[in-house]
Amino acid sequence: MSTREETVLSVENLQVAFRDGGDITPVLRGVSYRLPKGQVLAVVGESGCGKTVHALSLLNLLPPGGQITGGHIYLDGQDLLALPPEALRRLRGAKISMIFQDPMTSLNPIRTVGKQLVETILAHENISKLRARARAVSLLKKVGIENARQRMNEYPFQFSGGQRQRIMIALALCLHPQVLIADEPTTALDVTIQAQILRLIKKLQRQSGMSAVFITHNLAIVAEVADEVMVLYGGCCVEKAPAAELFARPLHPYTQGLLHSLVSLKKKVEVLPAIEGYPPAPGEPKTGCPFAPRCPHAFEKCRLQMPPLTQENGREVRCWLRGTHA
Template sequence: MTQSAEPILQVRDLKIDFSADQGILPVLRGLSYSLPKGRVLGVVGESGSGKTVHALSILRLLPPAARISGGEILYKGRNLASMGEEELRSVRGDKISMIFQDPSASLNPVLTVGEQLTETLLAHRKLSKRQARREAVALLEKVGISEAEKRLDEYPFQFSGGMCQRVMIAMALALSPDVLIADEPTTALDVTIQAQILALIKQLQRQSGMSAVFITHNLAVVSGIADDVLVLYAGLCMELAPAAQLFENPFHPYTQGLLSSLASVHKKEDVLPVITGHPPVPGQILTGCPFAPRCPHAFDKCRRECPPLFEEAARRTRCWLREGK
């Protein structure tokens, strides 16, 4: 994974717990990575692996039952995990922005699109309402919405799902952030619109030079947008590698299983391979490697001890099979 002298975002040994009736449930168990300027990190894994919780923690948008119990989230060296609320507000939206999973649920149905876009601009920039409206028109045009001046006065219900997601992208990019967090931004869209949104995000990211964390359960989606890929399982990083290397030669058995289960136009298979079993539930006490119960290569040591992240050139892999490589 390519590193810069001073990464714009660093997550160091991040731990997140949830309070529940049955006690404290660990969801993230010590996640670490660095995000260099201008790079896109894809974070992938099955549902329940901790992807969205990790994303929400960066801007401290976790639900009330969740808390950061350890580690640091560093933006340009400043720890967001311990930052005061007033200081954090100056970072949210301005320096780090987020696109959420469901655009229809994220937009306020009783405010026009223009009101929601200009609200962001007026809150962080010294602009008149007229200037903010001009900026909002330019933003809608930038994300490919035609008749932008007219559509500013329309409400979210008058937009399709794909158009709502374009509006969310415009809002996220309104203040030219250094880091964009995209949490499953195409999940609710059909395949054609999904491809358009992915191409738009990649194009805007390259034009602006911003960094991005792109979260998805779909490796096929991340292959077209990420420079590096982090594979998350049971709140732990299983593999972290440059995207091209990971897709060409995945090291971890979990990554191999995810890739083998993808449908391909080049292979005719009646039944796609699947990873047997289920991920551990949040809070489950883990002994050994969390993937061992599902791993076809597991041996005794895997069941007794959780492996560290073994480093090999630009790659990291949490698997005893990589020991001594």
């Protein structure tokens, strides 16, 4: 992404840790990126690498025990971490909005879908109830809910998992945010529906010109919807690149492993040559590159010293095998 484009969201060296009694475990170890207006950043990586924690930090919604231990987050030039809680609450939904992994945790089960949409709009905007209702119906139509006007009166449980995800999108968009963060639903929805949902968000993103951060396991869809991709591993960014370049030439051994699994899936190979081993436990390993224990190219230095994130033709990669280190 070029530096000339207007940056909407800027994350600088974001660090997050969880406290459990006296123990403090780092789970995000310095994540940075810039999101230009109208662009989509995809955040990918195996389960537990810190994708959701990163997203929750942006909205100051970390669960108990979680705290931001370092870094900065700027939205439209405004330092979010310096804002009083009330000011940040007003920004949530209105300027930066999130679609959560599990819609049932964010939809109120005892309020109709229409009421939830209308109340959200009225809490932030000084418009008539009638206009808010009209906007809610039009949003439900936009996200593909049929018979939107009648279905406004139904409760979340009366919708399927995929439809609930669509309602979440309508809720996230009802105040026309500048930035949308979409944490891919990992449960309840099959891969085809997940892809449909991401495509729908992409369509709405393009229509409205907002910026978006897509968190997903589905690399095949990333190639289709993202402008830039950030690969997280063990709470670190190991590679960041324009999507087309990342897919054409992954630089980090972890990204190469992820893409290799994808190619195998496409070819329907029976035994998947996935990356051997497991992602690290939070805070592990204590020294060196987090991927070293699973990396087929690791040598002694990788286990002892964390490689820095280096720039390479507009891309970034964290690996002792790259750039001037190689």
